[in-house]
Amino acid sequence: MTEARTPTSHPVAAVLRRIPATLAMVAVIVAVGVIWQGLWTPFEKTDLFGTVAYGLPNLAQGMWWTPLTGTFFVNEPWVYLFTISGFWGMAYLEYRRGTRVALAYYWVGQLFAILATALVLFVASQLPWAWAQEQAQALDVGASGGTMACIAAAIGLFRPPWRVRGWLVLLGFVFIAMLFWGAVADLEHLLAVLLILVVDRTLRVQRTTVREQRLIAVISLMVLGAVEIITTLVATDGPFGPTEPASGGFIDLALDLVVIVVLVNGLLRGRRWAWVLVMLLGLFNILVAALVLILITVFSQAQVDLRWDGETELALANGFLWVILLVYLIAVRRAFRAKRKSLLGIQPAPTVDDVKTELRAHGGGTCRG
Structure with missing residues (x-):
């Protein structure tokens, strides 16, 4: 009597079943892009942008819902490529540590990036600082604060030495983008990554x-x-x-x-x-x-x-x-x-004290062929 074989699932299908939250987030963002036509027209030029976008001006006016609504919109059609690909960190985190952990990292990182950016710009704009005063009036949409937090958390799960390498690449990216281009989104990315750096403490050079x-x-x-x-x-x-x-x-x-x-x-x-x-x-x-x-x-x-x-x-x-x-x-x-080595490239011969030290540390013995 032959035993019935249980069908084995395809590896890709097995992976997809373990990242339902990531797939749901991507699906919602794409659906919003289709419904409000952001996939083919610049959403930031529409009348709806000012109602759903987050930022210091809207938060100061009591528009508390904007951190949630602004998450699912994208300002330009070409940005969808980076937005969707940026969810790899959440997918990896969800695959390794589960849906609840991935969602926690995403939403804590997203909300912290939005609110902390507004606070930083509010304080900085009180100074005679043209950049801060200009960015304090800017609005933004997108999911990148949360995805950057998830990417940072995912890098923390890498094995050495790739963990340190990944951290340094990510930190280099957010700092350089902030210092030389410095838009609201760049500040959000920097703050989200720094949050995970402080909380997870996985960067130990x-x-x-x-x-x-x-x-x-x-x-x-x-x-x-x-x-x-x-x-x-x-x-x-x-x-x-x-x-x-x-x-x-x-x-x-x-x-x-x-x-x-x-x-x-x-x-x-x-x-x-x-x-x-x-x-x-x-x-x-x-x-x-x-x-x-x-x-x-x-x-x-x-x-x-x-x-x-x-x-x-x-x-x-x-x-x-x-x-x-x-x-x-x-x-x-x-x-x-x-x-620096000697001119001939030859190390000096060990002294008697060096030999005794090595013998005490590692022992000695004979070897016969």
């Missing part, structure tokens, strides 16, 4: 291997150089003000890039001299940014721009990025203790 710590330092330095190139050639409009492409700063850029190329190999090998020189380069950029900030405070942005060789806005933003890199380099300073 000091527990990675020495090789990994050196590699992260090298990549971070190269990314910082790439950012300097891009921001010198592409217009930006962040919290420190707008800049024009190729508008200046070429001397500083060339100097930084030459030094970065020289130092990359030294950092990868863990050389102490490379670490020291990177620290000095970072301190120089930070001091330049501090000087610019002091001059702007004493005089004015326009007066400083007239006499400054390069964009003061880029100097401020780059100085902030260097602060982050220097904090990391200080945290992993023990990874950069390698000394």
Whole structure:
């Protein structure tokens, strides 16, 4: 008598059954896009946008429902591609930890991003800060605050060393977007990611291997150089003000890039001299940014721009990025203790005391062929 075989489900179907909340969120967003035609026309140009969008102006007027309604709309048709793909973090989180956990991360992250952004802009707009005053009047829609929180939580589930790598990529993305472009959505993304960073505490760079710590330092330095190139050639409009492409700063850029190329190999090998020189380069950029900030405070942005060789806005933003890199380099300073080898590349012979120390630590024995 043959036993009846139970049909095995397709792997894709098995995965889909474990992410019902993610699929439901995507389905609702797509359905809303079809019903209100946001999939093919800019929703932000419709009359309904001002009623359902969230932001400080609507919240100040008592429109408490906007954080919920604004979640399911998308401002431009092309943004749907990024909105839908951004749900991979929620799907991964739901697959690994269940529907309740994924929904909690999503909605806490979404609501925190919206409300914390409104609070930050409310406080900052009281200062003579043009960027804050402009963004405080802006409205936004979208699910990206929650999806960024879920992406951060999903990265926390990665295995080492991909967990640290994923965290650094995500933090680099949100900080760079905030510093150089700085729209309301960028601030929401940054705050959502920082919330998960503080709550989950899964970013622990000091527990990675020495090789990994050196590699992260090298990549971070190269990314910082790439950012300097891009921001010198592409217009930006962040919290420190707008800049024009190729508008200046070429001397500083060339100097930084030459030094970065020289130092990359030294950092990868863990050389102490490379670490020291990177620290000095970072301190120089930070001091330049501090000087610019002091001059702007004493005089004015326009007066400083007239006499400054390069964009003061880029100097401020780059100085902030260097602060982050220097904090990391200080945290992993023990990874950069390698000394330079002798000219012939031969290590010195061990002394009698070295041999005794090794024997006490590892023992000894004989081996016969």
